[in-house]
Amino acid sequence: MTSNKSQDSDFKTLQDPFAQREAEKYEHPIPSRELILLLIEQFGKPLRRQQIAQQFSLESADELEALRRRLRAMERDGQLVFNSRQKYCLGDGHKTIAGRVLGHPDGFGFLKPDDGSDDLFISPREMKSLMHNDRVKVRVSGIDRKGRREAVLDEVLERNTHQVVGRFYLEGRVAYVVPDNKKINHEVLIAKEDIGGAKNGQIVVVEIIQQATSHCQPLGKVTEVLGLHMAPGMEIEMAIRSHELPNSWPDALLAEIKGLKPEVPETAKQNRQDIRNLPLVTIDGEDARDFDDAVYAQKTEKGWKLLVAIADVSHYVQVGSALDTEAKSRSTSVYFPEKVIPMLPEILSNGLCSLNPAVDRLCMVCELLINEDGIVIRSRFFEAVMRSHARLTYTHVAQMVVDGDQELTKKHAALMPHLQNLYDLYKSMRYQRELRGAMDFDTQETRIVFGANRKIEQIVPVVRNDAHKLIEEFMITANTAAAKFLNRKKMPRLLRIHDGPGTEKLLTLKTFLGELGLHLGGGNNPRPLDYMHLLESVKQRKDAHLIQTVLLRSMSQAVYSPDNKGHFGLALDAYAHFTSPIRRYPDLLVHRAIRHCLADKSVESFQYNFNDMVILGEHCSANERRADEATRDVVNWLKCEYMMDKIGQEFAGIISAVTGFGFFVELQSIFVEGLVHIASLHQDYFNFDATSHQLFGERTGVRYRLGDTVRVKVVRVNLDDKKIDFELLQAAKKTTKSKIVEKKPDKAVGKAPRKNKSSKSTSPAVSKPKPKRRRKI
Known part of the structure; x- marks a missing residue:
């Protein structure tokens, strides 16, 4: 780059290539937009208006005013960005950015770009013509006061709210x-x-x-x-329609399945390996209705042989059929409390494809040879016909193999040696899981228990025992084997990928840990093992729950993609979803790819290519998010309904999230979350510190931090907005004044008012997604 002195000379003598155009349009022409952009680009740094005027020798009042107006127009069009130092830098206004609109209850929104770059802020004015989930193209119009890129609408690509x-x-x-x-x-x-x-x-x-x-x-x-x-079940009906979940079967599909019988036809069993004599069993929850996986293990001289048999949905759902079209449209079964919207019709999901006990079923089997140390040394896939020997529950299996329940052991005496093999194998594999550093966060799941007229009786914690972990470990192993098999065959396939923490989240996490005197290993590229070592080191600390929560929130969301980026959370180089084709379309796609390989067909003759998998991955990921949002809406509504007769009652709770407008508290006894608004904290002027996840008072030194235990009173329940408001009863801990002064508050979020003013809650009763089902990995 040339020196500034040389640049000064160059621009004062440079002829504007668009000078004639400018002279025809304006009485007092000034340098064109193109020349201004070229100036800033060659300088390589932002410039003040005075500096730009000086470079072009603009001195008269008319020329300076014309330049000011031109720069403002270029700013509006996104060609320039006026930064916080009052300098002009190059904007992205000449480019359009495509993405999905994310609406916000307060009227503004964000654009989530398709290219994965940082979100753009969409002002309430721009949101007037947009709705949540629309796909649009925007231009960058500038930087707002919080340092975010601000978008201006260029084109609506797709309306997604019908x-x-x-x-x-x-x-x-x-x-x-x-x-x-x-x-x-x-x-x-x-x-x-x-x-x-x-x-x-x-x-x-x-x-x-x-x-x-x-x-x-x-x-x-x-x-x-x-x-x-308030009609019973209304919350589910609303969620189905609000999120546009398909919930009726098309006529073409009904006609297609009309000829299906409850029994597997004999012709379908031919040319398959017969494993009906093997004591395969299904192990699921008490309320499970569709059974898509069964397991069996036997001891060998060098370790174990594990069979993971999965319902062969791909035999019944042919590519391009009405069944396939509807399954792709739904992408996933949606699980509401006491109601399921299945991906496949009941004759398949609960009948022909479900591995019900004592009936013949078609399956795809992953056979794994595992050594004494729990390491998979070989795997293969084959098509088979099986017969489940028992439908067992997690609770009963744990009572038998862990607790030694005599009554249950006697009832299932014939299966006990095989169940013991499964448990012994799991313990060896569990050791390998810990060695590689796979994530195993101790999160709390809950279940809603209903009484008469679908009124909630209680919300109870789900106890996760060794039987849950056993099945989860075997499913992960089979999924990994499927991914490796298709990678070896170079097949177009859909993988489950999970990126590690991004640069910004990692920096925030390390700053937070540094304030606690903790260190995350791995430098700028920490491994899952580094996370688990840190978790292990803080187990005995009082703030262990806080540290685990912050670690968990630094993770990205897992998605479907044909790009093999590995699975950070499971510490695996390759991972696919193979084990639940009854309820997940990506699993069905993996089955089709495996069957194609087993038939010894060429890669080129497969029905899908890489680009097809990119599109299907985005579609399935979006529908997975849609299902999660719909389920969360229903659970939030039900929890609000449950709390309506508890206004005025007091509860102990834990601060589960801290924001600039207050903090959320999860009640310890009933697992319901609500907001303590910052306006109700009268005693001080509070700052929000995003890095340390806390609000702290400037005068008193009181702080409210993620993971703190507090006592609150229920003061308001808004069923329409799905919000619960609490009032703080118990004062928080105090910190030293000097410690607070050292902290730098997040000015972008705002502070509590100095005086008590009435203010409405601005976040839902449950502000963050609850942990997903344990087997949704």
């Missing part, structure tokens, strides 16, 4: 619907002729007949009246 579910209101001659999904900030207007018999206050389904614009609210038509808000 219907909304919400409460119908009729006020005079104006009818409108307030969506239940708070990420949709628009009220949908309803014309008189499109009310469809809805009455004030009812829950309705509305078809969007005209999307929102910058000047007009969206218009809709009532297509279904669901009924009253």
